[in-house]
Structures are given as C-alpha cells and as structure tokens.
Amino acid sequence: MQNNVTIHDLATALNIDASTVSRALNDSPRVAQRTKDKILAKADELGYQRNVLASNLRKNTTNTIGVIVPRISRHFFSSAIAGIEETAFQLGYNVIICQSLESLERERNLVASMMANRVAGVLVSVSMETTNYAHLQLLKKNGIPFLFFDRHCEIDGNSNVLIDDFQSGFDATEHLILNGCTQIAHFSGPQSLKIYENRARGYRAALEKHHISYQPELVLQSRLMEEDGMESAKKLLTLNRRIDGVFAANDVSAIGAMKYLKKAGVKIPDDLAIVGFSNEPIAAVIEPSLTTIDQSGHEIGKRATALLLQQIKSEEQVVQPETLVLKTALIARDSSKYVKKE
C-alpha cells in the first residue's frame, strides 16, 4: 500500500500541469506564490510524498553520502560516523556506511558499489593497504566529490580533514618531559600510515628540543594488533632498564602491552607516566575519570561532512582543496593532569 499520490494527481485536482506542480514543490522562483500556496495546501491535504526514486533517476544522483572506514566498531570511527550522521541528517542527507576491514580489495568493491548507487559524495578513511588510488580516481571521473578524513591521502583536488599528528605527538612527549620523564618509550603504528609517522616525528622533535637523546630501541612498531603490543612489552622488559614514561600512539598496542604485563605478573609502577591519544577504551584503561572527553572523532566527522556537502552543492565549480587540521585531546595517566588542546 504505497502512498500513490503523484504530482499528476495534484495537477489534475487543481487543473494545472504537473510540471508546475513539480516546480512549486521544488520552490522554483518561476511559479507564482499564489499557485505555490495552493499546490502545497493540496499536497498536504492529499498526503503527497515525493517519490525519491523517480527524482533520483531523473537527476541521476541521490541524497546519500557514502562513508568508508576501516572498521566501524573502532571507537574513533564510530564517533566520527556519529558526527557524520548528525551533520548529514541536518542537511537532508542519508549516510551509507561501509567498512573496508583494512582490505584494499574490499575498498575497491565499496567504491564501485557507491558509484553504482550514485551517492552524492564519499568520505573515506583509507585502508592500511591502500597505496594505489586508481579506484578513487574513478570517483573523480564520475564527478562524485570525495574527501579524506583521519588518514591523510594526497590526491590533487581533494581535501583532507585530519588530526595534527605531529603537533599532538610533540605535545604528548613534551608533556612527559615537563613532568620529569627522560626515558620515554613510544608505541607507534605502521609507518606506512602517515599518522603514525607524524606522531613519531613529533615524539622525536620533542626529545630533540629538550636535548634528550633519541633511542631507537624505545620506539616500538606495531601493525595495530594486540600481539604486537604484547611483543613490545616483552621487548621493553628484555632491555632491563628503567622506563619512566610511555607515549602510546595507538591504543591496540597499549592494550596488548597491558595484557602481556598482566600475564607476566609484572605490575605497572604507579609512577610510570603514560600519555595516549584520546580514545574512549584506552582512556578508560589509563584514567577512568577521563573516559568521555574525546570528541575528536565526532568533530572530525562533522567537519568532514560539512566540507563535503559544500562541495556537493557547489556543483561543477572547481573547489579549492583544503586541509582541515584539528587538535586532539590527550590523556595522561599522571592522575588529574591532562593536556586538553584547542
């Protein structure tokens, strides 16, 4: 029992043409106010609902924006998605969410499916495997605007909405130094991802600024698997020396490390300072009282969507690519102190 009222029904009921009704419903300036009022009243009376599918076909686009993230259930992404949904909904857009699960092949399929569904635009946080951008260029060829968030990607003409990783890494490390730490371990992520590279550069820059020697063995890589974190903790113990601070640039490793220490029966010294990027789960581990301060995902989602919709609406005009850089909140284990930026 679909609602079967069409613009033709309205038209015949009012003894005018369907095209006028269509214009009125789209608030075209080319219809007299009097007629508009009459039409809107009638539409209301008959319970008219625009058939979005027909409109979509005709206009060859939809009011849907596509979102591709590596993994929906990661807290950063789910809060970004929340921000995206809120902004999109406000402006009358729907949001299709897909996860690449860090697979390039899946990401390719998703992009293809989104093109097939004629999304109005795409927000993408590329998978770890993505080093080739051919699939994204296809979007461009089809005139579908897209932009990157969280994970940086250099394609000319495309905007990025990012955390300032270098600065955040610098701040995190400096925070530890200013609190008296000199032996600072750094849990990093895959160096193929710019965000981890930049955080690591920030770490190094802070050490340099404060004349603390950079010790490569204190920097622990990870493929964002808990196993890697466990391995890292093991390595640190093997070094058999005092560590007085940790800058954890990814939460998965940090959790893995904690698991390892727990299993090995090693108690984390109360005076070991830990600074991590804001993220609800890791924040909860480190400092329960700070579990809710992280709004960076949400904020990034909102900004990215606003920017994308702006591009969608500006139609064919070339849009200046933009790199929006946000500050993130940091979480510190040294009790009530924490650095909250911006």
Place this chain on the structure above:
Amino acid sequence: MQNNVTIHDLATALNIDASTVSRALNDSPRVAQRTKDKILAKADELGYQRNVLASNLRKNTTNTIGVIVPRISRHFFSSAIAGIEETAFQLGYNVIICQSLESLERERNLVASMMANRVAGVLVSVSMETTNYAHLQLLKKNGIPFLFFDRHCEIDGNSNVLIDDFQSGFDATEHLILNGCTQIAHFSGPQSLKIYENRARGYRAALEKHHISYQPELVLQSRLMEEDGMESAKKLLTLNRRIDGVFAANDVSAIGAMKYLKKAGVKIPDDLAIVGFSNEPIAAVIEPSLTTIDQSGHEIGKRATALLLQQIKSEEQVVQPETLVLKTALIARDSSKYVKKE
C-alpha cells in the same frame, strides 16, 4: 562522465531487444544460455554497469536496509552495526545508519525518511522514549519489513533479536554469590526498558535461589547518564555498610560511579567483586585483559540482518515472527575468572 552504456546499447550492438538483455542480466531462466553468454560478454566488453536508480524506480524498492539505533558511538551499537554491515554487504545490500539519540520525534522522522527512500527493510533498536508505535505501523502499511534488535518491542508479526537479559542477570548475580558475595549492589537502568527490568529480575531470582534477602536500597536506578551513576555511588556510601559485590547492568552508571569514588578519594577495595555486561569500555575499566571478548553486539547485528533479509526475500508471504535470544558474555573483576556464556 558517467558510464553511458545502457541495455539498449547492448541490444542494438547484438541485434536483439533490450528486454532480452535485461532478462539475461537478471539471469532469468527464460533466456537461452548461448544468448546470455553473448550478452554478458558484450556487457563486459563495453563496460556496461546497471543503472541502479532506474532499476530501483521500476521495482519501487532499493537494495538498502535502514538501521536506527539510539546512538552510533555506543560500543554495543557500533559493533552491532559492524555485524549488520558485514552480513548485508555479503548479500549485496547497503546499509543506511541513523541515530535517534533516544528521541521519539527524531525516530519518527527517520522512519519517514527511510520510507521515502524505499529501503528494503529496517532494523530498529527503539529509543527510550518510544512507547507508541504508530510510526512503525506505517512501515508495515507500506509493506516494508522490519524487526527489533537489542531492545524488545512487541508488535505482532515482528521478530526480535535479543540478549537473554533475565538469564544473564541471573548468571551474573549467581557468579558473585558463588564467589562468596552476599551484599550485592545492582546498578540498573530505566525500568521502562525491558532489558533492565529483565536483568533486575534475574538479579532478584538469583538472590532468592540462594536465600539471600532482597534489599531494595542496594538497587540503584539510572537514566543512563553518568550523573546517575555518581549519585548511585554517593547513595551507596551513605548507607555506610559493607558491599562485597556489584552487578552493573549498564556501563554508563558504572563509569559515573567510578568517577564519583575517584573524586571523593574513595579507593575501590581490591576484593570488591564486580560483574558487568560485556562491553568494551566498561570491560577495560574492570579488567583490561578482557577488553576484546565481547562479540554479542556483532553477533546480534549479524543474526538480525540475516533474519531481515530472509523476510525481505520471502516477499508477500507472511513470515512467522521469531524471537532470537542470544547469550551475552559477562565480565568479572575478580581477576582471571569470568563467565563466558555460549
């Protein structure tokens, strides 16, 4: 530059009719295999891509399923969404995600928008304010199948996919009792939500089974706000008596309570046992080594989607409503012990 190859192009290229091409592409049994092969080859050659919008209009439906949750960034929901996306993607469906933010009005709008977009089906976890189901009945009138997950809702003809809350509440409480607790506080949620009512009933039943008197002052209500949890902790302290176990049926309260205790300078005794529903953030607070065992959201998402798609495909046939009940994992603070069900 859209790909402009249509079935007509294929048809003229092969000297057959467009309708045959259409049938072939839909793998209709009414086309000779030879012709199918020819058509598929040609389609491949010319890089044909079906225009989904036209197909949607003609069939008056889409390959999209709508999902309405109270809040995307809550861990349970984001993992449910991940499960939904995976199952849907596998079967060629897209997923539109929206959040009601616990508002009935917003939920109404979302349902309307989904109908307007002719989604193939809807999965909904109703908002806390939802006691009137008129908006959902509209879906039914429009022939759009829908079902409930996580939050139970009795509409005849509709299925539910749920956690067995009574049993889980019972198990959680009994677990504490079997570990020697007798003074067990219960952090509950809004009793208007069946899930909290049932968990509370489970709590009570376990006490009864073990002949422990039920003490109403140990049951703390909440509207799922951290403030309520803080209030609850305060109340417990005021009672000024020994509590040896806590069954936390909602994580928000638990986190609020922890914040309060921290602020008040009250250390949680090491021997206080805590059992909560599995949820990554709260699990991290209670027991870092158990942060990843929770799959219940994901599992519910997958099952709900499978059930919905089954209904979508069975078309007009009346489907027997089903209530799928899953077990949830429990997290216990008493170190390595935890109850993991099913």
Place this chain on the structure above:
DNA sequence: CTGTTAGCGCTTTCAT
C-alpha cells in the same frame, strides 16, 4: 525463447 509495448514519477528544456 524472444520481441513489443508500456510505463515507474519525476524534471526540464522549449514553447507560449
């Protein structure tokens, strides 16, 4: 097994 025909409901020239 294939072709013919007729739209789905809307938008958008082009004409008046």
Place this chain on the structure above:
DNA sequence: ATGAAAGCGCTAACAG
C-alpha cells in the same frame, strides 16, 4: 507564469 512533451534506464506484462 504556466503548459506540452520528452525521456532518465530499466522491468514486466503480454504476445507470439
């Protein structure tokens, strides 16, 4: 300011 007409690309009767 409004009407007439065409058609987006596909699917599904209905014929044969």
